[in-house]
Amino acid sequence: MHTTNQHKTSLGHLRVLDLTRVLAGPWCTQNLADLGAEVIKVERPDQGDDTRSWGPPYLKNQDGNETSEAAYYLAANRGKQAIAIDIATPEGQALIIELVKHSDVLIENFKCGQLKKYGLDYATLSKLKPDLIYCSITGFGQDGPYANRAGYDFIIQGMGGLMSLTGERDGMPGGGPQKAGIAITDLMTGMYATVAILAALTHRDRTGEGQYIDLALLDVQVAMLANMGSNYLTSQSSPQRWGNAHPNIVPYQTFPTADGHIIIAAGNDMQYKKFVTIGERHDLANDPRFATNPLRVQHREILVPLLEVMCKTKTKQAWISALEAAGVPCGPINNLDEVFRDPQVIAREMQIQLDHPIAGSVPLVASPLRLSKTPVQYHQAPPTLGQHTQACLRNILNLSDEEIHALQTKRII
Template sequence: MNDTRPRMPLSGVKVLDLSRILAGPLAAQALADLGAEVIKVERPGNGDEARRWGPPFLKDREGNDTRESPMYLSANRNKQSITIDIASAQGQDLVRRLAARSDVLLENFKVGDLARYQLDHASLRALNPRLIYCSVTGFGQTGPKSHLPGYDTVFQAMSGMMSVTGLPDGVPGGGPMKTGPSLADFIAGQYAASGVLAALYERDGPRGTGMGRHIDIALLDCTIAAQTHSVMTYLAAGVVPPRRGTEGNGGLPSQAFECADGGIIVICGSEAQYRAFCGVLEQPQLADDPRFVTNSARLEHRRELADVFNTLTRQWRAGELLAALEKAGIPSGPINRYPEVFADPQVVHRGVTQRVPHPAAGEVTLCVSPIRFTGTAAPQPTAPPTIGEHTDRILRDLLDMEPGAIASLREQRVV
């Protein structure tokens, strides 16, 4: 199938996306952002379950709800959509024919489910030995819990992420807390994309094997691994990290501070930055206060430190203090809501969002890939497809099917 977008690193790579909801689709989207041709396979009628995860929903030109939820829109840009009933023999045959022409297949079915349809790794490897088959599940392909389902919040809880997120015990609102965005899904999607890229290089690189791989991605594994230094604090030192709210993980003071008209974040990652902070607040003597003179002392007296500095920052307006901190070279920033995020001049300059055509809404604003290749203009993304938007084109152009044969499949509700 012809791809009219400018050449990107993965141009020419064909990906068959059998995944739904978030983690798997995010992995496929990451590959699509890099230029891969991604064909998303959806169930006829309902499609990806994430389409229904609203309200809110994207509005059409008349202001009515479409079938496109923000959850779906977040993970499916730059893809094509085909509907196939994989529970039918004819549908299974279509998937096998597409897999035979693909470089990568992504799926997030329960362990063993696709073997019922002979769409598992072993079956498709026999058909296409070059196929890179990536399975994204909650607990992985092996182990005592591999058969269990799960969603993002389950893995934030089981991985320990919630135990180190939120306010400390003993303060109002203290206790384990889920992150706002679905980070376990996002993390697993990025690890899956990294695994696919490595397998493509192994297959086609300078010493290429010419053979595919089966990649086993578990949300639980990925969410544990992503906690990096928090996990190593326990593994290396036997210390269970406490929840510290907005407080940073290195030098102090590093946290949210109160101003007369709102809060800001200040991070003092070095002694020089700490002393500069004291100078900005016109309290240079605090730099040599025995309670705060070293980072170790500040850690020991962290509560007193926070009280002393909050008393000082409350005398400032947030914008004025941020300007003074910026001039002094101290890492800091406002605590933005989304309206402020997307109005920020830096965000606008970087082109973090783009307005693109959408068949139902007319236009939709998307976040775009944050990966920038210097000297190369990024192609405009395409909107996440409506359900089955490209079914006829894919069957005609990729599988060489005649219009009558496609019409017959549609009458039988195979597509």
């Protein structure tokens, strides 16, 4: 069991063996690393995590030249130690088994059943370490008719219903299904995996029992439907896409201004009247067709175009300043340059810089977790491929320099 920093962080007493790649698994293990766990990321020698090459953009070194570290990889791998081991070889498998004996958690996202042929499946490893927490992440889970299919976030967003709810309405310009702008199913799977692992660890600490966690992207996407899923189950009617509008509230959508877009969320009649009064359209405030929200929903196709013309008479900031002063819920639609210059984002320190062995330093998005007694600690930047192989084998498995050299010669590490 890992003991470094165990009194300074929430999870400093834990060691996690991370056999995942791409996003869902690494997002989970980055959470655990932020909370203090020692996370050892196992990668293929010479190639490593697929996302190391998913660019551009790539991190630049201190001379301004691009490195082989893609920004995609950097987003999900800080705080980890990186070791390169060929698990397709018997020697590599033996190393992983020895590391498992010294670990609390193993997390992997290989295809269903693939690790069994290497002797690294839960049934095998749990006999060697009964208190092991073993988490598998796949597209469709360990059973069911789709278990052997490869699962990718984009496909799951479609299969799991998200794209039926996202995008402009059919019949409108640009109408049709849309995926989310980030791999939201992967990210949520990583978050669910974090919760499941912490729950399993709590059970282990009470009983001494390890357990197996089976997480599927499709399951997560269906669960993420939340109120929309409940709406369907209650009514047996599939919700339709509404783009940036709301099916039950008007005005509750984006509007173009003189220099960009804003979000208006007028949740009651008084907020609506304040909105159009600020826009100097007193006639819309007093029009009986728009007097109540049900009437505005009924006459949406008449009202919204009038509001769009009105909103173009002022700049984004002029609207926001006036609406905020009047208590009308609103907000900008920021690009990422605006996000990271926002005074609230700056005040919350949502951008960090970590020392990096090649670039000197690397900018990263911070964790949103705020704990008063055991705050998140950023131990190191996302590691380079195999950066800690020798140190981990020497310090955890007590291998000698000669044994490590022999493994290198055979290209096991």
